[in-house]
Amino acid sequence: MSSEQAVPTEESGDAExxxxxxxxxxxxxxxxxxxxxxxxxxxxxxxxxxxxxxALYDSEMRHITMAHEQxxxxxxxxxxxxxxxxxxxxxxxxxxxxxLVTGIADADMDSDPVLALTGQVPTDFVGSDAFQETDTTxxxxxxxxxxxxxxxxxxxxxxxxxxxAMAKRGRQGPTLVDLPKDVTNAETDREPGPARTxxxxxxxxxxxxxxVTAAAEAFAAAERPVILAGGxxxxxxxxxxxxxxxxxxxxxxxxxxxxxxxFPEDHDLSLKWAGMHGTGYANMALTMSDCILAVGTRFDDRxxxxxxxxxxxxxxxxxxxxxxxxxxxxxxDYGLVGDARAVVGQFADAVVGSxxxxxxxxxxxxxxxxxxxxxxxDEDAPVKPQFVVEAVDAAxxxxxxxxxxxxxxxxxxxxxxxxxxxxxxxxxHGLGAMGYGVPAAIGARYAADDDQSVVCFDGDGSxxxxxxxxxxxxxxxxxxxxxxxxNEFIGMVRQWxxxxxxxxxxxSEYDWMPEFDTLAEAFGAKGFRIDTYDDVEDTIEAALAYExxxxxxxxxxxxxxxxxxxxxxGDNGLFALRGDHL
Amino acid sequence: xxxxxxxxxxxLLGADPDDxxxxxxxxxxxxxxxxxxVEAERSPRRTTITALVQNEPGVLSKVSGLFSRRQYNIESLxxxxxxxxxxxxxxxxxEEPDPNIDQIEKQLxxxxxxxxxxxxxxxxxxxxxxxxxxxAEDPAKVHAITEMYDGxxxxxxxxxxxxxxxxxxxxxxxxxxxxRQFGVREIARTGQTALARGETKTSTVPDDLKP
Ligand SMILES: Cc1ncc(C[n+]2csc(CCOP(=O)(O)OP(=O)(O)O)c2C)c(N)n1
Numbered sequence: 163m164s165s166e167q168a169v170p171t172e173e174s175g176d177a178e179x180x181x182x183x184x185x186x187x188x189x190x191x192x193x194x195x196x197x198x199x200x201x202x203x204x205x206x207x208x209x210x211x212x213x214x215x216x217a218l219y220d221s222e223m224r225h226i227t228m229a230h231e232q233x234x235x236x237x238x239x240x241x242x243x244x245x246x247x248x249x250x251x252x253x254x255x256x257x258x259x260x261x262l263v264t265g266i267a268d269a270d271m272d273s274d275p276v277l278a279l280t281g282q283v284p285t286d287f288v289g290s291d292a293f294q295e296t297d298t299t300x301x302x303x304x305x306x307x308x309x310x311x312x313x314x315x316x317x318x319x320x321x322x323x324x325x326x327a328m329a330k331r332g333r334q335g336p337t338l339v340d341l342p343k344d345v346t347n348a349e350t351d352r353e354p355g356p357a358r359t360x361x362x363x364x365x366x367x368x369x370x371x372x373x374v375t376a377a378a379e380a381f382a383a384a385e386r387p388v389i390l391a392g393g394x395x396x397x398x399x400x401x402x403x404x405x406x407x408x409x410x411x412x413x414x415x416x417x418x419x420x421x422x423x424x425f426p427e428d429h430d431l432s433l434k435w436a437g438m439h440g441t442g443y444a445n446m447a448l449t450m451s452d453c454i455l456a457v458g459t460r461f462d463d464r465x466x467x468x469x470x471x472x473x474x475x476x477x478x479x480x481x482x483x484x485x486x487x488x489x490x491x492x493x494x495d496y497g498l499v500g501d502a503r504a505v506v507g508q509f510a511d512a513v514v515g516s517x518x519x520x521x522x523x524x525x526x527x528x529x530x531x532x533x534x535x536x537x538x539x540d541e542d543a544p545v546k547p548q549f550v551v552e553a554v555d556a557a558x559x560x561x562x563x564x565x566x567x568x569x570x571x572x573x574x575x576x577x578x579x580x581x582x583x584x585x586x587x588x589x590x591h592g593l594g595a596m597g598y599g600v601p602a603a604i605g606a607r608y609a610a611d612d613d614q615s616v617v618c619f620d621g622d623g624s625x626x627x628x629x630x631x632x633x634x635x636x637x638x639x640x641x642x643x644x645x646x647x648x649n650e651f652i653g654m655v656r657q658w659x660x661x662x663x664x665x666x667x668x669x670s671e672y673d674w675m676p677e678f679d680t681l682a683e684a685f686g687a688k689g690f691r692i693d694t695y696d697d698v699e700d701t702i703e704a705a706l707a708y709e710x711x712x713x714x715x716x717x718x719x720x721x722x723x724x725x726x727x728x729x730x731x732g733d734n735g736l737f738a739l740r741g742d743h744l
Numbered sequence: 745x746x747x748x749x750x751x752x753x754x755x756l757l758g759a760d761p762d763d764x765x766x767x768x769x770x771x772x773x774x775x776x777x778x779x780x781x782v783e784a785e786r787s788p789r790r791t792t793i794t795a796l797v798q799n800e801p802g803v804l805s806k807v808s809g810l811f812s813r814r815q816y817n818i819e820s821l822x823x824x825x826x827x828x829x830x831x832x833x834x835x836x837x838x839e840e841p842d843p844n845i846d847q848i849e850k851q852l853x854x855x856x857x858x859x860x861x862x863x864x865x866x867x868x869x870x871x872x873x874x875x876x877x878x879x880a881e882d883p884a885k886v887h888a889i890t891e892m893y894d895g896x897x898x899x900x901x902x903x904x905x906x907x908x909x910x911x912x913x914x915x916x917x918x919x920x921x922x923x924r925q926f927g928v929r930e931i932a933r934t935g936q937t938a939l940a941r942g943e944t945k946t947s948t949v950p951d952d953l954k955p
Contacts, residue, residue, distance in 0.1 A: 303809060304809055304813060311802075361952060362856055362857065362858070362859055364950075442756070446764070446765075449767055450765060450767055469774075469775040470772065470773055473767075474767045474769035474770045474777065475768060475769040485854075486847065486850035486851050486853070486854050488850075489843060489846060489847075490847060490850075492775035493771070493775050493843070495777075532758050533758040533759075534756070534758075535756070536751045536756055536757065537751060537756075538750060538751050538753045538754070540753075722754060723754050725755050725756045735766065736764070739758045739760075740752055740754070741754065741755060743760065743761055
């Protein structure tokens with residue numbers, strides 16, 4: 163409590179709701195998090211982080227003990243995606259910290275707001291290869307937006323506050339504070355100040371007006387304009403602005419995979435998403451476009467395919483909060499640096515008239531008819547995964563949050579589900595980390611509203627990597643439903659082996675999988691199983707109705723492949739629709 | 745759901761890749777829209793980038809990590825303190841095509857301790873220091889050539905002479921070429937450091953960041 167806020171009286175320390183004054187570095191860390199409005203922390207205890215945990219004992223914030231630190235960071239990441247506020251994860255030094263690495267790298271690639279707090283050996287031991295010592299700031303430097311080694315109990319709270327603010331402001335991303343045990347144990351009575359970013363960090367709010375005007379002119383003159391909405395649209399809360407602009411000017415909208423939910427996929431102007439397994443019509447539209455208004459995307463190679471063939475006729479109007487993204491992978495004709503919501507507003511004001519898009523929209527509609535997402539059903543054959551995704555979508559509300567692992571199931575979950583709301587699609591994009599799905603569902607559950615459902619589509623391989631987190635879901639009685647699309651393969655690898663390695667299925671056959679429904683029961687969750695089309699509807703209904711964590715072991719057609727497909731580095735317009743196109 | 749035209753058992757319906765409309769244009773491998781006839785890539789050029797940074801642990805490792813993970817070709821990188829004890833100046837000489845030079849500047853600027861980054865023009869004042877240890881068979885001749893390049897002899901023994909040279913990269917290269925005849929035993933170069941010429945500011949600092 164700052165001195166301006168209240169005149170301290172003798173009783174003030176005991177009054178209801180008034181926290182005890184800070185007495186240690188650890189208490190200061192906890193206070194900084196409380197000041198920042200943190201509600202949940204995901205982590206695992208351990209020697210070097212114990213002082214911080216001890217300080218949490220007296221806090222109102224809820225600590226969720228996870229089974230593995232990777233679970234903690236993925237849960238924090240998903241919490242960040244769904245809530246918009248940084249998710250917090252904690253780990254001890256050494257192995258605790260290294261177990262966070264995958265999740266930190268994942269958050270870094272997807273610009274997700276995450277704050278990681280790691281214990282460290284006492285300062286005097288640093289550099290001596292002490293028990294459980296790892297150079298955590300060194301290891302995580304290339305995969306954090308910013309990281310800190312806290313060296314002083316008096317300032318540690320401010321450092322944590324700064325790390326929190328840095329995770330959220332500008333281009334979001336993971337930050338880390340390494341907390342040596344002597345620093346957290348040390349006495350201090352310094353209350354941390356409010357969370358703020360350093361003075362040298364000044365992301366632009368609005369874009370340069372002259373560039374906006376020039377870009378708006380180029381846009382108004384376009385014949386085949388497309389809006390490409392990336393994850394940054396959702397992060398910047400710019401979805402509504404993009405919707406309004408697209409509808410006002412009748413411009414077709416393509417999203418990137420992280421941008422799914424930025425624009426309602428049931429809208430006529432939606433072409434769903436583009437890239438390696440994006441829709442044929444989205445890839446056609448981007449390829450043939452003469453003007454792309456790209457907002458909050460980093461032109462990842464999974465989106466562009468080979469840059470030589472990416473939208474070669476298109477002028478690119480690139481809106482991004484991070485100047486380093488402009489012309490990084492694909493040259494931007496107009497670089498509009500600033501907050502996506504503000505810049506889309508500026509741009510909307512600057513556009514005079516609308517491009518005439520009638521013919522172009524008709525062309526896009528024709529591509530939708532020509533390249534529909536579809537699949538073959540044979541009632542006597544194994545269940546098609548696409549059918550299951552559609553059935554779960556039909557059985558749940560529009561605001562349902564979907565998380566996934568990584569593989570074919572992830573692609574089906576974004577192809578065959580119709581997303582209409584931002585912050586309902588939670589996946590590992592840039593890093594493609596198997597094992598993301600279950601812990602992400604846990605983190606998403608804490609961030610979502612109570613009446614929002616949380617479902618996870620996982621693969622048998624991905625599920626096996628982090629399924630121990632089901633214990634957490636069971637302990638906390640979290641209402642999540644995991645659909646394991648079980649093909650007894652690490653299917654995406656099997657598909658590539660079939661396509662590019664002459665079907666030599668080295669190490670991709672997973673015919674040694676456990677019974678996932680039984681496994682779920684052992685963890686304290688409810689287990690279900692689907693073998694035939696007849697089981698689908700009732701089992702989905704029962705699993706969704708179960709209040710608590712449930713796992714549906716869905717035995718799907720093991721030979722099903724994901725199409726369309728743009729081979730790595732290929733030409734988006736030449737997407738394959740069948741194996742013989744590869 | 746299945747349509748009337750049932751899709752194949754594994755895959756989708758739709759036109760073959762060869763039957764689809766094709767765009768006319770092309771980009772180069774740097775993602776730049778180009779004339780398909782020419783298809784030129786931007787070729788590398790040598791340039792100097794300067795960055796004013798706050799002195800804090802890890803700055804240099806952040807900067808060098810930035811270069812190494814992107815496989816940029818660094819010719820030299822120097823660091824030293826400035827008029828303010830809180831600040832250091834980093835000077836980087838790189839040989840890269842334009843898109844990469846642009847990226848280097850932006851990535852540097854992105855680092856939180858970096859206050860200001862820019863590329864210096866050719867007119868900048870740039871100097872490098874080199875120490876050369878040579879065989880001392882003909883000390884007089886070594887001395888003469890060293891003097892010719894305004895260098896100094898720092899150490900002369902019965903078998904070796906060590907000289908110091910400062911100057912532009914070009915001058916140092918020339919001096920080293922001239923000295924090679926004496927048998928070079930070892931060379932240590934500092935890499936280039938530089939400031940903008942005359943009244944031009946090398947780095948601009950927002951008022952509130954001034955110490
Ligand atoms: C941690 C990790 N290891 C390996 C990979 C490589 N990989 C990408 S997709 C995939 C297969 C995933 O298999 P599964 O989870 O069963 O999903 P499916 O493709 O069968 O739906 C693998 C191994 C990865 N993405 N992440």
